[in-house]
Amino acid sequence: xxxxxxxxxIILLGEHAVVYGQPALAIPVTQVGVTVQIDLDETxxxxxxxxxxxxxxxxxxxxxxxxxxxHFPTTKDPISLVIELVMKEMGITIPPKCHIKIxxxxxxxxxxxxxxxxxxxxxxxxxxxxxxxxxxxxxxxxAFEAEKLHHGTPSGIDNTVITYAKPVxxxxxxxxxxxQVREPFTLIIADSGIRISTAESxxxxxxxxxxxxxxxxxxxxxxxxxxxxxxxxxHDGDIDLLGQLMIRxxxxxxxxxxxxxxxxxxxxxAFVRGALGAKLSGGGxxxxxxxxxxxxxxxxxxxxxxxxxATKTFISRVE
Ligand code: PMV
Numbered sequence: 599x600x601x602x603x604x605x606x607x608i609i610l611l612g613e614h615a616v617v618y619g620q621p622a623l624a625i626p627v628t629q630v631g632v633t634v635q636i637d638l639d640e641t642x643x644x645x646x647x648x649x650x651x652x653x654x655x656x657x658x659x660x661x662x663x664x665x666x667x668x669h670f671p672t673t674k675d676p677i678s679l680v681i682e683l684v685m686k687e688m689g690i691t692i693p694p695k696c697h698i699k700i701x702x703x704x705x706x707x708x709x710x711x712x713x714x715x716x717x718x719x720x721x722x723x724x725x726x727x728x729x730x731x732x733x734x735x736x737x738x739x740x741a742f743e744a745e746k747l748h749h750g751t752p753s754g755i756d757n758t759v760i761t762y763a764k765p766v767x768x769x770x771x772x773x774x775x776x777x778q779v780r781e782p783f784t785l786i787i788a789d790s791g792i793r794i795s796t797a798e799s800x801x802x803x804x805x806x807x808x809x810x811x812x813x814x815x816x817x818x819x820x821x822x823x824x825x826x827x828x829x830x831x832x833h834d835g836d837i838d839l840l841g842q843l844m845i846r847x848x849x850x851x852x853x854x855x856x857x858x859x860x861x862x863x864x865x866x867x868a869f870v871r872g873a874l875g876a877k878l879s880g881g882g883x884x885x886x887x888x889x890x891x892x893x894x895x896x897x898x899x900x901x902x903x904x905x906x907x908a909t910k911t912f913i914s915r916v917e
Pocket of ligand 1 (some may be wrong): 609612613614615616617708709710711749751752753754755756796800879880881882
C-alpha cells in the first residue's frame with residue numbers, strides 16, 4: 599500500500615491541563631483528514647554520494663512544503679524527522695527514490711491536529727512502502743517526536759487520538775484508554791478563522807503556572823475532575839451533563855487566558871440556539887470552538903455560528 603490517511607481531531611474536554619498530567623478527552627474527526635501517497639521513482643539515482651534526502655521529493659501545498667527534502671530546513675523539519683525515524687525503526691539507511699504527495703483538508707493551526715495527522719499518515723505510508731506498516735504504538739511515538747518540533751512540550755494527545763482514530767481518555771505517559779460512547783451525540787465544530795500558535799498559548803500558560811503554581815495547579819486539577827466526570831457522562835449517555843461540563847471547562851480555560859472574545863461570541867451564538875454546551879477546543883485564542891447540540895438543532899446552531907463569524911463549520915456525530 600502506497601497510500602495512507604489519518605483523520606483530524608478535537609479535544610472535547612481537558613486541553614492545557616493535559617500537559618500537566620491531568621486527563622483529557624479527545625475525539626477523531628473523520629470529515630477532515632490527511633492523505634499521503636508515495637510513488638517510487640525507478641529512474642537512476644544519478645550521483646551515488648548524495649544525501650538520502652536528495653532521493654525524496656515532497657509535494658505538500660496544503661502545509662506549504664514542496665521540493666526535494668534536502669532543500670527543506672535542516673533542523674526542525676517534521677517531514678524529514680518522521681521519515682528518518684521510520685527508517686531507523688526498520689533498520690534502513692538509504693530510502694528508495696520516491697515522490698511523496700501530502701494532501702490535507704484539516705485547517706492548519708486551528709486545533710484540529712493537522713500536524714499530527716500529517717505525521718501519522720506519512721509514517722504509515724512510508725513504512726508501508728519500505729515493506730511493512732509499523733504498528734500503531736510506534737506510529738504514534740514517531741508522530742509525537744514530530745509534534746515536539748511544532749509545539750515544544752506536547753502532551754501527546756493529538757498523535758494518540760489520531761493514530762487510534764477512536765475517542766480517547768488520555769493521560770500523558772499512560773496506557774491508551776479508548777472510550778465507549780453509550781448515546782451517540784452531535785458536535786458542531788466552528789472555525790474562528792483566527793490562526794493560532796499552540797506553542798505560544800502553551801508557553802503562556804506555563805509562565806502563569808510558574809508564577810503562581812498553587813493557583814494554576816488548582817485550575818488544572820479542577821479541569822481534570824471535569825474530564826473524569828465527562829468520561830462517566832459519555833459512558834452513561836448523559837448528554838446534558840456533558841454540556842454542563844463543557845461550560846465549566848470553558849470558564850476555567852478563560853482563567854488560563856487562552857480564550858478570546860471571538861471564541862466567546864461563537865459560544866454565545868450557539869447557546870442562543872439551544873446548544874447544551876460550548877467551549878474552545880485545542881490551544882485556544884483562535885482556532886476552533888465546539889458546541890454540543892441535539893441533532894434536531896444542529897443545522898440551526900450551525901447557521902447561527904456562521905452568522906456570528908465562523909469561517910467554516912462541520913457537524914460531527916460522535917458514536
Ligand atoms: O491546538 P492543538 O490541536 O495542537 O491542541 C493543543 C492541546 C494542548 O493541550 C493545548 C497542548 C497539548 O499538547 O496537549
